[in-house]
Amino acid sequence: MKIAFYCFSGTGNTLRVTEKLKEELQRNGHTAEIFPIAAEESFAKTEEFDEIVVCYPVHAFNAPAPVLRFLKTMPKGGKKPCFLLRTSGEPLGFNHASGILPKRILRRRGYDVKGELFYVMPYNIIFRHSDGMAARMELAAEKRALSDAESLEKGEGKVFSNGPIRRLVSFVLRIEHPAMKAIGRRFKVTKECVSCGKCARVCPQGNIGMKDGKPKFGKNCAGCMGCSFACPKDAIRIGILNGWRVNGAYSFSGEPAKDEEVCDYCKKSYLRYFHEIGV
Numbered sequence: 001m002k003i004a005f006y007c008f009s010g011t012g013n014t015l016r017v018t019e020k021l022k023e024e025l026q027r028n029g030h031t032a033e034i035f036p037i038a039a040e041e042s043f044a045k046t047e048e049f050d051e052i053v054v055c056y057p058v059h060a061f062n063a064p065a066p067v068l069r070f071l072k073t074m075p076k077g078g079k080k081p082c083f084l085l086r087t088s089g090e091p092l093g094f095n096h097a098s099g100i101l102p103k104r105i106l107r108r109r110g111y112d113v114k115g116e117l118f119y120v121m122p123y124n125i126i127f128r129h130s131d132g133m134a135a136r137m138e139l140a141a142e143k144r145a146l147s148d149a150e151s152l153e154k155g156e157g158k159v160f161s162n163g164p165i166r167r168l169v170s171f172v173l174r175i176e177h178p179a180m181k182a183i184g185r186r187f188k189v190t191k192e193c194v195s196c197g198k199c200a201r202v203c204p205q206g207n208i209g210m211k212d213g214k215p216k217f218g219k220n221c222a223g224c225m226g227c228s229f230a231c232p233k234d235a236i237r238i239g240i241l242n243g244w245r246v247n248g249a250y251s252f253s254g255e256p257a258k259d260e261e262v263c264d265y266c267k268k269s270y271l272r273y274f275h276e277i278g279v
């Protein structure tokens with residue numbers, strides 16, 4: 001079986017999970033390839049593949065704008081089986097709403113949406129998880145990838161429905177797409193910037209140019225936080241979202257947090273997620 005993963009990932013979490021699934025499928029004798037969803041590309045050669053998986057992080061209970069744009073460029077599906085894979089910072093039912101528009105677009109283009117896969121990965125905005133939490137999420141992702149690979153092999157999964165409240169909240173929060181374009185233009189760097197250009201290299205939108213050795217932020221920000229997360233000097237200020245800035249890669253390889261080490265905020269929903277998966 002040949003499986004194509006189309007992946008948008010700002011700070012690497014979604015790509016990390018996608019790679020786990022790819023490896024598991026390859027171990028089971030399948031061919032799997034990952035294609036980044038990038039600003040200027042509109043390829044999606046889906047004809048060569050038996051199944052496709054569209055992978056992205058949840059942004060304000062929605063799919064990021066570049067993912068929606070990409071889906072609209074997909075060739076006609078001819079009933080090809082298709083899955084959505086999401087990562088999110090929190091195990092919230094509302095995150096299911098991030099599939100509403102992608103499923104609609106995919107179905108219109110003739111794809112048969114067979115399942116939705118969910119993984120919790122550390123937040124790249126709002127607050128920073130402990131490395132222990134990140135390591136436990138990693139463990140959960142590794143375990144979940146085994147059963148999800150089976151789902152992909154069988155072409156069978158769970159498709160979630162969303163009630164009117166989730167639909168409404170997700171619709172209202174779609175304001176994030178135009179808002180991020182405006183907010184992203186106002187990103188700034190402090191004097192700690194060492195002109196390394198990493199922000200420009202990691203931006204999946206190609207939205208950051210270097211001018212006189214300093215980053216210049218354009219008008220196509222997708223709000224993925226790749227730039228401020230990756231900055232080695234934590235020198236990027238993200239406008240009105242600055243209080244939520246998270247900088248620096250998580251270490252996934254440490255000791256996973258034990259139940260009693262999980263903070264009060266994370267206790268309820270995260271522990272339920274971990275226990276459900278059995279980690």
Ligand SMILES: Cc1cc2nc3c(=O)[nH]c(=O)nc-3n(C[C@H](O)[C@H](O)[C@H](O)COP(=O)(O)O)c2cc1C
Pocket residue numbers: 008009010011012013014015056057058059060061062087088089090091092095120121122123124125223224225
């Ligand atoms: C602009 C923005 C909005 C986000 N909104 C949500 C959200 O609604 N729910 C959630 O659980 N996580 C949310 N997150 C967290 C990300 O979904 C999560 O950290 C994800 O794993 C990041 O994946 P990536 O590293 O592939 O970009 C948001 C992150 C960003 C940058």
